[in-house]
Amino acid sequence: MLLFDDYKKDILEEIKKMYSVSENDMDINGDYGDFTLKIFKFQDKKEEVYNKIRAALTKDYIEKIDLQGNYINFFIRADKMLNAVESSIETFGMYPNIFQDTSKALIEHTSSNPTGPIHVGRIRNSIIGDSIYRIINRFGTRSCTQYFVNDSGKQVISLYLGHVKYHEEEPMTVENLLDGYQKIYSNMEKDPSIKKEIQELDERYERGDRELISNIQKTAAIVLESITATLEKLGIHISTYVWESNFILYGDVASLINRLSDELKLEGNAKYLEIGDKKIFVTRQDGTSLYFARDLVYHMFKSENFDWIIDVLGEDHKDHAKNLDYVLHNYLDFPSRINYLFYGFVSLDTGKMSTRKGNIITVNDLYEKTIEESEKIIREKRPDYSEETVGQISRAVASSSIRFNIVKINANKPLTFRWSEALNFEGDSAPYIMYAYARACSVLSRARNSTGSSKEYNEYEKNLIKAMYLYPYYLQNSVDFLRADIMAGYMLYLVKSFNEFYLNCPVIGNEEEQKRIGILKAFKRIMEDSSELLGIQLLEKI
RNA sequence: GGGCUCGUGGCCUAGUAUGGAUAAGGCACCGUCCUUCUAAGUCGGUGAUCGUGGGUCCAAAUCCCACCGAGCCCGCCA
Numbered sequence: 001m002l003l004f005d006d007y008k009k010d011i012l013e014e015i016k017k018m019y020s021v022s023e024n025d026m027d028i029n030g031d032y033g034d035f036t037l038k039i040f041k042f043q044d045k046k047e048e049v050y051n052k053i054r055a056a057l058t059k060d061y062i063e064k065i066d067l068q069g070n071y072i073n074f075f076i077r078a079d080k081m082l083n084a085v086e087s088s089i090e091t092f093g094m095y096p097n098i099f100q101d102t103s104k105a106l107i108e109h110t111s112s113n114p115t116g117p118i119h120v121g122r123i124r125n126s127i128i129g130d131s132i133y134r135i136i137n138r139f140g141t142r143s144c145t146q147y148f149v150n151d152s153g154k155q156v157i158s159l160y161l162g163h164v165k166y167h168e169e170e171p172m173t174v175e176n177l178l179d180g181y182q183k184i185y186s187n188m189e190k191d192p193s194i195k196k197e198i199q200e201l202d203e204r205y206e207r208g209d210r211e212l213i214s215n216i217q218k219t220a221a222i223v224l225e226s227i228t229a230t231l232e233k234l235g236i237h238i239s240t241y242v243w244e245s246n247f248i249l250y251g252d253v254a255s256l257i258n259r260l261s262d263e264l265k266l267e268g269n270a271k272y273l274e275i276g277d278k279k280i281f282v283t284r285q286d287g288t289s290l291y292f293a294r295d296l297v298y299h300m301f302k303s304e305n306f307d308w309i310i311d312v313l314g315e316d317h318k319d320h321a322k323n324l325d326y327v328l329h330n331y332l333d334f335p336s337r338i339n340y341l342f343y344g345f346v347s348l349d350t351g352k353m354s355t356r357k358g359n360i361i362t363v364n365d366l367y368e369k370t371i372e373e374s375e376k377i378i379r380e381k382r383p384d385y386s387e388e389t390v391g392q393i394s395r396a397v398a399s400s401s402i403r404f405n406i407v408k409i410n411a412n413k414p415l416t417f418r419w420s421e422a423l424n425f426e427g428d429s430a431p432y433i434m435y436a437y438a439r440a441c442s443v444l445s446r447a448r449n450s451t452g453s454s455k456e457y458n459e460y461e462k463n464l465i466k467a468m469y470l471y472p473y474y475l476q477n478s479v480d481f482l483r484a485d486i487m488a489g490y491m492l493y494l495v496k497s498f499n500e501f502y503l504n505c506p507v508i509g510n511e512e513e514q515k516r517i518g519i520l521k522a523f524k525r526i527m528e529d530s531s532e533l534l535g536i537q538l539l540e541k542i
Numbered sequence: 543g544g545g546c547u548c549g550u551g552g553c554c555u556a557g558u559a560u561g562g563a564u565a566a567g568g569c570a571c572c573g574u575c576c577u578u579c580u581a582a583g584u585c586g587g588u589g590a591u592c593g594u595g596g597g598u599c600c601a602a603a604u605c606c607c608a609c610c611g612a613g614c615c616c617g618c619c620a
Contacts, residue, residue, distance in 0.1 A: 154620080315613085319616070424569070500584075
């Protein structure tokens with residue numbers, strides 16, 4: 001829960017004593033006032049409403065109240081807003097402060113099959129998941145992230161078999177494994193024996209063949225390690241990993257299927273649940289379990305330790321999640337709150353991506369190319385920077401840019417990856433944000449000990465103060481709707497306010513220096529706070 | 543065929559949950575501003591029948607219906 005001087009709520013409380021209003025009747029981002037109340041639906045005449053409200057609201061933080069058409073605009077004193085921000089930062093080290101929630105949240109994200117390098121489609125999952133994790137943590141709900149490692153089923157078996165068949169004498173590198181995996185799928189049509197081999201291995205696997213399981217785990221682990229290394233480049237660290245095979249090995253899948261036995265129907269020997277008019281199979285004819293069953297087990301496992309479960313899933317999982325949710329709540333007394341966060345697919349302007357077909361842009365490639373582009377620009381713009389500084393900035397720019405370009409788009413929109421946009425460091429981009437921070441730091445580093453404490457704020461100062469003050473409202477919205485893109489939009493708004501301030505309000509040597517230094521200090525802190533939520537790495541020099 | 547999602551200037555996006563003030567940003571293009579703190583910036587300009595057609599309403603990008611277009615799902619794959 002966020003703690004701050006919530007003027008909006010305070011004003012609404014006063015109005016509620018006279019009229020029936022809800023949160024939604026008041027906006028925070030109107031062009032006409034700081035807070036805007038819509039009075040279309042009010043019974044009384046608008047002049048009467050206006051007079052009544054104006055008479056009742058004697059708050060010291062209100063500068064003025066205007067009636068314009070069917071809106072009442074509230075103007076808040078800049079010094080009060082700045083003070084709300086500054087005093088919170090001074091006392092608690094942050095604005096807004098938080099009340100730590102007792103419940104715990106678990107965000108499952110990525111969970112890519114470890115059958116190849118992570119590409120620009122899959123990374124949308126990781127970036128959204130990691131940002132939501134950071135946002136929820138900042139909100140005051142202790143949370144961690146988890147990767148469900150698919151080390152059972154036909155895909156990883158194919159990965160293993162690909163190595164045995166095509167690269168047995170060679171070392172188990174990611175490249176060899178991926179090549180073998182792709183060969184399995186391309187040769188399968190010509191050679192039906194491959195399918196049979198996979199099925200035999202699957203049966204051995206499900207019977208608990210320890211050696212086979214261990215070999216497949218080793219194979220998956222190599223690919224998983226490379227995925228993890230890629231994620232770390234983007235500042236994405238996953239707290240825990242859960243291996244799917246363990247649920248089979250230790251009998252959890254079997255006991256869950258047993259628990260569901262009253263609901264299960266048979267088609268031959270295959271078991272299924274009937275949901276609506278659909279059959280959801282949990283075991284195959286040969287008795288081996290299916291992903292749906294293992295995912296049920298996994299969710300029950302998650303609920304043992306967490307009160308709030310969030311799954312970040314591709315939109316192709318919508319039906320799966322719907323069915324899963326149904327079974328969890330109707331047959332298994334699922335105890336936790338659960339949210340499914342879906343995201344649309346990422347395509348290339350040349351078409352769809354497929355790991356099996358090999359037409360992907362890997363995140364490693366994207367990262368390297370973004371670093372190169374960034375280095376080129378820095379050498380051009382800042383010829384005096386050392387190679388070490390250039391490298392350091394470029395890594396921060398690459399990681400931040402990749403994240404920001406993906407997180408700023410609403411998750412349920414489809415996304416087309418374009419190099420021209422990925423490598424553009426102007427406009428709505430991470431460098432735009434990083435640059436503003438560096439400018440603020442540069443001014444602050446030149447600050448002298450100055451005096452004078454004006455309480456008058458011009459429009460640029462006030463706009464920046466207001467943008468900072470409003471941070472908790474955007475943070476709250478991000479949490480309520482589990483939307484990291486709201487935070488991205490907020491940062492662009494905050495930075496735009498700063499740039500206008502910077503251009504129009506000289507600081508060093510100005511008679512307003514002390515006051516403006518105060519504004520900049522608060523800005524610096526809010527920037528650090530909000531950037532952290534999206535994994536944007538701020539640097540004092542860029 | 544059935545279900546879900548998306549459709550906003552040449553291109554990308556915000557606004558849709560909760561209908562309400564001139565539809566807000568960015569890219570590209572044209573022009574402005576560095577002897578004040580980082581021009582990866584600022585300001586101004588060109589450019590939108592908000593997919594199409596109906597409906598509800600004092601009021602529709604937003605709600606309802608139909609249609610068109612794109613994506614995803616409709617496995618004893620995950």
